[in-house]
Amino acid sequence: MTAGPSAVRVVAEEETTRAHVDEWVEVCAFDDLLPWYGACALVRGRQVAIFRVGEGQDLYAIDNYDPIGRANVLSRGIVGDIGGELCVASPLYKQHFSLKTGQCIEQKEVSVPVYGVRVVDGRVQIAVS
């Protein structure tokens, strides 16, 4: 969780592109997700915060653990954009984390892991390594 932003982005990209079909874990129905809100899934021991941005199937997944507030709460933050960057605000102390990169916007040295997410036949799947 202390990996720098670039490292995270690389891992994330590799994750989504290289992911073998077996590595995708099905977590819930797409309809279980509320528009403009998050939900948390347990995937291989990891807490993954999944966000549905808008009414459509635009999904993002980052870790649920807020490294600043030190609690598993990011899925319960408000989704929006800051300076054009899609992000979630931690419900604890309101720092923003990019949904695409996991980067904390206020504190450059902080970021959270990003995971792969997709919808297959109405089911949401997550890829973690």
Place this chain on the structure above:
Amino acid sequence: MRTRLVVVGNGMVGHKLIECLMGSDAASGFEVVTFCEEPRLAYDRVHLSEFFAGKTAEDLSLVEPGFYERHEVTVHLGDKAVAIDRAAKLVRSEQGRELPYDKLVLATGSYPFVPPVPGRERPGCFVYRTIEDLEAITEAARGRRVGTVVGGGLLGLEAANALKNLGLETHVVEFAPRLMTVQVDDGGGAILRHKIQDLGVRVHISKNTTEIVDGGAHAHRMSFADGDLLETDLIVFSAGIRPRDELAREAGLEMGSRGGIRVDDGCRTSDPDIYAIGECAVWNHQVFGLVAPGYQMAEVAASQLTGGEQRFTGADMSTKLKLLGVDVASIGDAHGRAAGARAYTYIDEPNRVYKKLVVSENGRRLLGGVLVGDAEVYGELLQFCLNGIELPPYPDELILPQREGKKTTGLGVDALPDAAQICSCNNVSKGRICAAIADGAHSLGALKQATKCSTTCGGCAPLAIQILNKELLRLGVAVRKGVCEHFPYSRQELYHIVRVEHHKSFEDLIAKHGKGLGCDICKPAVASILATCWNEYVLKKEHAGLQDTNDHYLANLQKDGTYSVIPRVPGGEITPEGLVALGTIAKKHGLYTKITGAQRIDMFGARVDQLPKIWREVVDAGFESGHAYGKALRTVKSCVGSTWCRYGVQDSVALAVLLEHRYKGLRAPHKIKMGVSGCTRECAQAQATDVGVIATERGWALYVCGNGGMKPRHADLFATDLDQETLIRYIDRFFMFYIRTADRLQRTSVWLENLEGGLDYLKDVVIHDKLGICAELEQEIADVIGTYECEWKKTIEDPEKQKRFRHFVNSDERDNKILFVEERGQHRPATREERQRLAESA
């Protein structure tokens, strides 16, 4: 060798002198000792009457805590100087002190003059000058019905207001044929008298009191020279002031012909080592009964003592006051005594307004004026007068009513020279104000701090605000008003847009008036506005994603990701069954319990998945959501009131419960809190809440805009003697007006401090319906009240909604970061170290 300075009298002016001296470069050259006859350090006598509105001696204090200690000024509190030995250069005190001096300053003020009427020393006769006087009056008024003030001058009317507020039938007895002889002329006096009589105060003019004896129905009977009689329970003498010059007189200093210690332009008495300042001094045959000239004298004396050159050149005696709610102002040569002076007068009998301008023979200069009933132009007229600004061609336009929005040829602040004195109390010029603004003082509060402007009588505040606004505009300081990057509108504007255009969803609003996706600032703000306007269920699909986590889970998020459960306990009143039920529920679900600071019970440590189960049981036990998570009404605290308390005069619990049910669920820019106390002892701390109510013998007193929290603020007295219906009407209007106009996350206290026109304006809007919106406000709040639903009840009835209350969408496992440890018989979140240890041992 330091100069030993003794200051006799630690009143407003004596203290000012010490402040000036200690603020000067020469401070270290002085060893200062002061005698203070009163039992407390200098306080703000000008605002003495606010003591009745709940200000404490501490609030009124002028001495910043620690100031004297820091500057090593010795104060002999409660000790009075009784003699000056000029030959030995020492001062003797009542308690036997003998203090040598190099320089002596007399700042002994004045005493209230009590006419030599037989019977004036009877118990129940008072004067009005010190905090002790006011305490004695309050004590004596208890259980009494009638109070009389002798003297219809400025202070007399202020005292009359106090008696009225104490609930007494109030009389004013004036020797002269009109009120406020010094300040206003006959015409003004007549209007003033009618206006005051309209308020229920009985005014008796041309009455010479000859005797006070035992009364029949009341404690005293006053007899007048014309044979009339008046019965009253207590009497307050306020028939003028006399300089306290006895010390100086006995020491052989020169006196004024009608008393007072004679001083020269340097405030020096006939003894070059002795100065006199404030109300005890006479300069050029004049005594100054106002604080501003006293402050000027203090500055002059401080300058002289430190080798400076400042001189006293007389002072402007213009005044503006609100007496019994009536605006009265007098400027310069109000009586038109100057040679060739001519006057314009405007009289509006139906509305009881009187205005008079006194102009120079050629009509170009304003010499003076009188305003009764409407003193809005005071600041402007004063500037014309003080700065010798040329009058417009038709000076009467300055006092004629401005109808149909026509702005007359009034004076803009731009027309004032930099040297124009804006604040006479603290001698602050326009130039100094502008400089402070340029240095970053961008609010009235900051200006007050930087320049002391508007900190004494407050009369100059409107003008100061005008200058501030103009300057900010000129400096191009953009007052940022958009709530965030997504909306270029302030919260107030967004509220208006939502109402007027009937927006029911955030998406709608941002599509039409904003940009981007929104964020954690604008979403909850808009959610709150939508909730106030349409009162739809906050977890409705289109609103759910806008809510802050607290509103989303209808509970308060804790540091470890758990939530708290706070049921509503209206007025803090709870049945034994209710207590047992909450105890049972807490025990069953393993919750930590605590009595909150707001008279209810908090249950901590609930996981999201537990919330609906817990709330089902809480609702079944008869409780509702306490909205402890929302920017909404929190609690209405109460004290037991008349039902149980020996002193209670009204049923405060019943009112608190009623108010809490009325406003529960009302969403606002920030949380709102209320309190109701059953008598003035104020055990419910109502004055620390947004809306506080205190019972009196004659109804309810309403206080607004108090705050505990980070920056405590005492609530302001808003209205007294209200029956329940009027009380509720005012609160309805007050809340809606606040909700309409406040910024996001702005408590009522901060809102009021930023409200232009302040408390008076708020009263105009809420009580006098100045904006003509009260009917609307009442309708809007009625809509909210009429559509209240308990959010938790609704949530536990809807299985779809409950689905959201789980930690994982795909598992029933618990969040492994939520770990508790035992402490004091309950449990609490584990600290980081404890978590680590627990993880290791597992």
